[in-house]
Amino acid sequence: MNPVLLLQEAAAAARAAGAARVDVFHRSSRTRLLVLEAGRQEWIERSEEGVAVRAWARQGEAALAAETCGIDPRELGRRAALAAGLTAPARRAARAPVEGEHEPVAEAQGESPDLPIFDPEFLRASRKDLEHRLRELAAAAGVACRAGLPRTTRSVLRLATMDRHLLTVDGRRQSSRSTLVSFHLRFPSAYGLSSIEIVSRRLADLDTAPLVPWLAAHPTPAASLEYWRATPAEDGETALTLAPKVMASLMVSVAARAAATGKALAWPAPATLRDDPLIPWGPGATHLDGEGNATRAQTLAGPGGSTAEGAVPVALAPLRMSFREPPRPLPTNLVLQGLPSGSSAAAASRLHLLDVVTRHGGWLVVRGTRRLDEGGDRPVLVEIPARVETFFSRRATAGPSQPFLVADAFISTPEVTVPGWTLQRLS
Amino acid sequence: MAVTWRRAAGRAVPLQVYHDRGAAIRVWVGDELHLASADGPAGPAVIACLRQMELPAVRGVSAMGAVDGLAAGRDLPRARASGDEADFLAHLEAGLRREMGQMSWDLSLEDRARVTLVADDQSRLASESYRWLRLRISGRGEGGLAGWSGGAGDLDSLSRTWPVARLAGLLRRRWQGSRVPPGNRPRCTSDTPVVFAAGNGALLLHEMIHGLEADQQARGWSVWPPQGGKVSSLLTIWDDPTRSGLRGSYRSDDEGRPARRRLLVRQGRMVGSLGDRRHAGGVAGAEDGHGRRSSRHHPPRPRSANLYMAAGDMPTSAMSVVPRPVLWIHDLETGATDPLTGHVCLLVSDGEWFQDGRPLGPVSGLSLQGWLPDILARVDRVADERTADSGAATCGRDGEGVPIGFLTPAFRTYGLTETA
Numbered sequence: 001m002n003p004v005l006l007l008q009e010a011a012a013a014a015r016a017a018g019a020a021r022v023d024v025f026h027r028s029s030r031t032r033l034l035v036l037e038a039g040r041q042e043w044i045e046r047s048e049e050g051v052a053v054r055a056w057a058r059q060g061e062a063a064l065a066a067e068t069c070g071i072d073p074r075e076l077g078r079r080a081a082l083a084a085g086l087t088a089p090a091r092r093a094a095r096a097p098v099e100g101e102h103e104p105v106a107e108a109q110g111e112s113p114d115l116p117i118f119d120p121e122f123l124r125a126s127r128k129d130l131e132h133r134l135r136e137l138a139a140a141a142g143v144a145c146r147a148g149l150p151r152t153t154r155s156v157l158r159l160a161t162m163d164r165h166l167l168t169v170d171g172r173r174q175s176s177r178s179t180l181v182s183f184h185l186r187f188p189s190a191y192g193l194s195s196i197e198i199v200s201r202r203l204a205d206l207d208t209a210p211l212v213p214w215l216a217a218h219p220t221p222a223a224s225l226e227y228w229r230a231t232p233a234e235d236g237e238t239a240l241t242l243a244p245k246v247m248a249s250l251m252v253s254v255a256a257r258a259a260a261t262g263k264a265l266a267w268p269a270p271a272t273l274r275d276d277p278l279i280p281w282g283p284g285a286t287h288l289d290g291e292g293n294a295t296r297a298q299t300l301a302g303p304g305g306s307t308a309e310g311a312v313p314v315a316l317a318p319l320r321m322s323f324r325e326p327p328r329p330l331p332t333n334l335v336l337q338g339l340p341s342g343s344s345a346a347a348a349s350r351l352h353l354l355d356v357v358t359r360h361g362g363w364l365v366v367r368g369t370r371r372l373d374e375g376g377d378r379p380v381l382v383e384i385p386a387r388v389e390t391f392f393s394r395r396a397t398a399g400p401s402q403p404f405l406v407a408d409a410f411i412s413t414p415e416v417t418v419p420g421w422t423l424q425r426l427s
Numbered sequence: 428m429a430v431t432w433r434r435a436a437g438r439a440v441p442l443q444v445y446h447d448r449g450a451a452i453r454v455w456v457g458d459e460l461h462l463a464s465a466d467g468p469a470g471p472a473v474i475a476c477l478r479q480m481e482l483p484a485v486r487g488v489s490a491m492g493a494v495d496g497l498a499a500g501r502d503l504p505r506a507r508a509s510g511d512e513a514d515f516l517a518h519l520e521a522g523l524r525r526e527m528g529q530m531s532w533d534l535s536l537e538d539r540a541r542v543t544l545v546a547d548d549q550s551r552l553a554s555e556s557y558r559w560l561r562l563r564i565s566g567r568g569e570g571g572l573a574g575w576s577g578g579a580g581d582l583d584s585l586s587r588t589w590p591v592a593r594l595a596g597l598l599r600r601r602w603q604g605s606r607v608p609p610g611n612r613p614r615c616t617s618d619t620p621v622v623f624a625a626g627n628g629a630l631l632l633h634e635m636i637h638g639l640e641a642d643q644q645a646r647g648w649s650v651w652p653p654q655g656g657k658v659s660s661l662l663t664i665w666d667d668p669t670r671s672g673l674r675g676s677y678r679s680d681d682e683g684r685p686a687r688r689r690l691l692v693r694q695g696r697m698v699g700s701l702g703d704r705r706h707a708g709g710v711a712g713a714e715d716g717h718g719r720r721s722s723r724h725h726p727p728r729p730r731s732a733n734l735y736m737a738a739g740d741m742p743t744s745a746m747s748v749v750p751r752p753v754l755w756i757h758d759l760e761t762g763a764t765d766p767l768t769g770h771v772c773l774l775v776s777d778g779e780w781f782q783d784g785r786p787l788g789p790v791s792g793l794s795l796q797g798w799l800p801d802i803l804a805r806v807d808r809v810a811d812e813r814t815a816d817s818g819a820a821t822c823g824r825d826g827e828g829v830p831i832g833f834l835t836p837a838f839r840t841y842g843l844t845e846t847a
Binding site for chain 2: 037042363
């Protein structure tokens with residue numbers, strides 16, 4: 001069924017069933033995954049399509065009815081209105097005319113800045129092209145990895161093309177098409193099962209070069225698995241390098257805290273953390289949020305945080321991760337910028353933290369490698385505070401490597417080095 | 428199909444209704460696996476899958492569809508509720524207010540039903556229907572938090588198993604535990620005796636099972652050696668999807684194979700792994716009805732269903748009678764394991780300290796870590812009675828979740844260290 005007709009019919013049915021306000025969201029996507037493992041290939045082709053109707057009773061919260069495509073949209077609309085009414089019988093007043101009910105659906109409105117998020121190369125890429133590209137990426141990663149990648153490495157190239165249509169509560173209709181490609185690598189290393197994923201809107205932009213320092217820090221699995229057993233703590237100061245994967249975890253919690261408090265956070269560093277949905281080709285780029293309103297860039301944290309004029313307000317855009325869930329405030333593209341350049345290469349001992357194992361309370365359990373002045377290194381497991389301010393107060397600098405995007409959070413952050421750090425605990 | 432009811436801040440929140448249909452086809456061409464999946468009614472979805480595939484020669488085929496209305500004798504949840512579910516939540520909230528005073532509560536009840544049909548190239552056809560209710564409770568008040576989730580096959584069982592007084596008791600303990608500063612309680616070190624409660628405490632054993640999944644073993648991504656690892660001789664563990672009443676039960680797996688009990692550990696020696704159709708050739712006897720998928724959009728993989736453990740001979744109440752602090756873990760919020768190294772992290776949502784059998788105080792939000800081969804080798808006591816878990820456990824692997832259950836006794840071990 002034509003998605004536009006589907007939106008209109010579902011909205012009309014929900015209103016006819018008594019909903020005061022309605023929005024309808026339709027999303028279809030095609031995902032192609034090519035998996036390469038131990039010389040074997042897997043092809044996975046997913047075609048997903050669904051529609052969601054949110055219906056409000058005269059006041060109060062919205063009920064959501066969602067459906068993979070194939071249902072009668074009128075039935076879905078009625079179901080949403082029913083769900084809204086069922087649990088709020090007191091609000092089901094005699095039906096009065098609803099504003100906009102009889103107005104024709106308007107054409108796409110809202111700001112439409114020149115925001116490229118669709119790569120037509122996706123549609124032209126053949127299976128052979130994708131096989132070639134994946135083998136190229138895996139080979140480049142293998143060269144970067146100090147130990148070389150073992151045969152059991154699993155690499156995945158994922159291409160998704162997505163169409164979305166939205167009929168907003170005030171009758172505007174919006175449509176967009178976007179693409180997203182990612183390369184995911186999982187391999188056994190001295191640290192256990194390690195994995196990394198990079199992401200881009202364009203097939204040609206997917207590049208393993210920014211991963212080189214991260215991969216190069218992985219010794220062979222044979223180096224030692226014994227470090228998981230308890231080892232005594234080593235006292236004394238060490239230089240700390242936080243890989244983008246670790247920084248991403250810290251930044252996500254900064255974004256969440258800023259969103260929860262509704263204002264930008266202050267921190268003791270010249271750096272700024274921004275959420276910018278309008279970065280051309282940004283993996284999280286979108287000029288309209290999940291409710292059809294224009295998005296904007298905003299500062300989530302910075303030196304001094306709130307300005308002298310008062311608190312800088314923060315309100316993350318409500319986004320729809322899927323048609324199955326209502327929109328919720330989420331970051332789009334997070335960017336950490338402005339840290340002065342520096343390096344801890346000269347330090348006598350250095351701890352390079354590569355992966356977050358788990359988070360608990362105010363701590364992160366992180367794994368990485370400890371390089372001692374007499375040469376050689378060994379895997380370590382340490383705890384670090386979950387608050388990035390702790391590191392920024394120690395004259396943190398941006399490392400020399402390129403920032404890379406951490407796929408699950410769409411964060412661009414450099415490696416961060418802290419010149420002197422006393423370990424809290426080693427296990 | 429899933430319907431979710433919710434009450435927050437003392438009032439009902441509108442429903443969420445989700446209806447999902449679709450199909451998937453899996454095909455082998457030589458060694459190459461192809462999976463196509465599509466949403467929508469089964470017929471058009473199957474055609475959409477075939478269109479995506481463009482295949483010249485096919486070795487084996489299996490198709491899976493989720494079609495509503497075909498489950499004999501089992502109803503799908505209704506969007507138009509009878510009112511029972513909303514009433515249940517209202518009654519529960521009133522009871523919690525009565526028992527625990529002025530805390531703010533957020534309750535939700537999800538009714539999820541699924542019907543799966545699987546056909547394969549050997550003309551086998553299997554159908555499976557599944558329905559489970561899941562209750563989530565979170566409360567906040569006076570500097571503390573309390574959360575819990577559990578489930579059952581229907582509303583009557585849920586009410587019967589989890590009466591308000593029982594829920595209030597364990598929520599009160601969690602709330603009190605969350606208010607205890609870390610400095611005011613004993614600290615868990617590698618030599619502290621730790622008792623994992625019957626049922627929910629089996630999450631630790633579940634973490635061991637990840638290393639016994641046939642695909643992980645075939646890759647060599649398991650801390651357990653292929654010829655079979657060794658743990659404490661007090662442990663006998665098996666996986667059995669066939670017993671009803673647990674959240675991970677089914678009659679046939681997502682590859683249409685009949686569910687089978689699978690012995691994994693016999694008196695401390697690992698004797699089996701969990702298999703699926705694909706890995707049956709790689710590991711002897713591996714195809715045993717444990718091929719599971721979180722949705723049609725993912726290929727089936729060997730996964731656990733219901734984990735069972737043989738009872739021992741010690742009365743449960745005697746497990747904490749030790750002249751030094753013992754950490755009793757009633758429930759875990761989450762666990763994570765690196766299958767290659769066996770490093771495990773656990774987050775305790777409901778724990779209690781004992782000494783000489785006397786309670787020293789509750790604890791929650793505690794994070795523990797250790798090395799699985801060490802922890803499981805040091806099990807020195809197993810209780811004589813078994814209990815089912817609370818019915819809300821989900822096994823997550825690579826972002827794919829499948830429901831699981833436990834029926835296990837309490838057991839005591841060492842080797843876990845508090846991380847902060």
